[in-house]
Amino acid sequence: FPFGPGGAGYSGLFPEFYQFSCPQANEIVMSVLEEAIAQDPRMAASLLRLHFHDCFVQGCDASVLLDDGATIQSEKNAGPNKNSIRGFEVIDKIKAKLERVCPHTVSCADILALAARDSTVLSGGPHWEVPLGRRDSKTASLSKSNTEIPAPNSTIQNLITFFQRKGLDEEDLVALSGGHTIGVARCVTFRQRLYNQNGNNQPDVTLEKSYYNGLKSVCPNTGGDNNISPLDIASPLRFDNTYYKLILFGKGLLTSDEVLLTGKVARTMELVKNYAVDEALFFHQFAESMIKMGNINPLTGSNGEIRKNCRRIN
Numbered sequence: 001f002p003f004g005p006g007g008a009g010y011s012g013l014f015p016e017f018y019q020f021s022c023p024q025a026n027e028i029v030m031s032v033l034e035e036a037i038a039q040d041p042r043m044a045a046s047l048l049r050l051h052f053h054d055c056f057v058q059g060c061d062a063s064v065l066l067d068d069g070a071t072i073q074s075e076k077n078a079g080p081n082k083n084s085i086r087g088f089e090v091i092d093k094i095k096a097k098l099e100r101v102c103p104h105t106v107s108c109a110d111i112l113a114l115a116a117r118d119s120t121v122l123s124g125g126p127h128w129e130v131p132l133g134r135r136d137s138k139t140a141s142l143s144k145s146n147t148e149i150p151a152p153n154s155t156i157q158n159l160i161t162f163f164q165r166k167g168l169d170e171e172d173l174v175a176l177s178g179g180h181t182i183g184v185a186r187c188v189t190f191r192q193r194l195y196n197q198n199g200n201n202q203p204d205v206t207l208e209k210s211y212y213n214g215l216k217s218v219c220p221n222t223g224g225d226n227n228i229s230p231l232d233i234a235s236p237l238r239f240d241n242t243y244y245k246l247i248l249f250g251k252g253l254l255t256s257d258e259v260l261l262t263g264k265v266a267r268t269m270e271l272v273k274n275y276a277v278d279e280a281l282f283f284h285q286f287a288e289s290m291i292k293m294g295n296i297n298p299l300t301g302s303n304g305e306i307r308k309n310c311r312r313i314n
């Protein structure tokens with residue numbers, strides 16, 4: 001029986017966790033999301049990312065949702081999160097509805113996992129059964145948010161190491177990076193590639209020329225830090241495999257996207273090519289890797305709590 005440090009093997013979570021205590025849980029999450037995404041199509045991407053930033057810091061325990069408090073230094077102020085992660089109002093709305101129907105039952109950590117899955121489905125991506133039963137943390141870690149979420153200018157070795165620490169392998173890294181098939185990134189996260197990739201005041205040579213020129217107009221050398229560009233310029237709202245096709249053409253937005261192909265690791269290079277030609281294969285692996293990521297270090301049993309308000313401990 002494979003017990004991993006986080007990802008692989010037995011987690012104690014199972015899809016039917018709320019079958020008797022809150023059978024409407026799935027529907028309630030989906031109905032709020034349908035409305036939220038219809039109103040703001042980018043919201044699907046933002047909610048998918050929120051689950052990732054939760055799971056990589058202390059595990060999938062909704063630590064990312066906590067605001068500053070007497071004992072809490074909010075993760076929202078960490079480098080990878082500040083002025084960047086969004087979707088808290090949608091999570092609040094889901095939680096409020098669930099509290100009305102099944103008080104003190106469905107955890108914020110499970111809401112994040114369900115919202116990530118439903119956001120994927122509503123964008124045209126794969127469906128999977130979400131293992132449930134996570135409980136919510138009574139702590140947050142600003143410092144771990146700064147050190148355990150990989151940076152956009154990561155090398156392929158950095159990425160592999162950061163994922164390995166969470167029990168995730170190269171297949172998980174390449175498939176989960178495919179989350180960048182939807183959503184946007186700010187100029188500050190890709191400027192280095194345009195103006196000074198290697199400390200020689202030259203752009204990243206792997207960037208395709210016309211794409212590069214377009215990016216420069218969105219992201220000047222100074223200023224415009226918060227200007228945004230799609231991570232998948234071909235279909236930023238559609239969950240598909242064009243992310244990988246674009247990488248093959250030198251049109252991946254972040255260094256962390258491009259190095260999956262050009263980072264000189266044969267396995268990740270091969271996977272990018274495989275997913276670029278076989279969307280079904282990507283969908284299958286994405287679903288599998290999302291379950292693995294969702295299994296990182298959950299609080300179960302009597303550990304943690306079921307928060308009444310996702311922004312604060314009870």
Ligand code: HEM
Binds near residue numbers: 052086179187
């Ligand atoms: C492999 C390492 C990863 C790195 C270095 C990375 C980095 C980034 C960066 C820098 C942004 C833009 C943030 C901003 O400018 O505000 C971003 C956005 C995003 N990331 Fe990642 N990411 C990684 C993995 C993932 C994973 C595993 C997922 C989910 C499965 C994911 C989903 C997203 C989504 C959906 C967006 C767009 C969010 C929005 O539009 O609000 N990323 N990522």
Ligand SMILES: [Ca+2]
Binds near residue numbers: 054055059
């Ligand atoms: Ca967490």
Ligand SMILES: [Ca+2]
Binds near residue numbers: 236239241
């Ligand atoms: Ca896409």
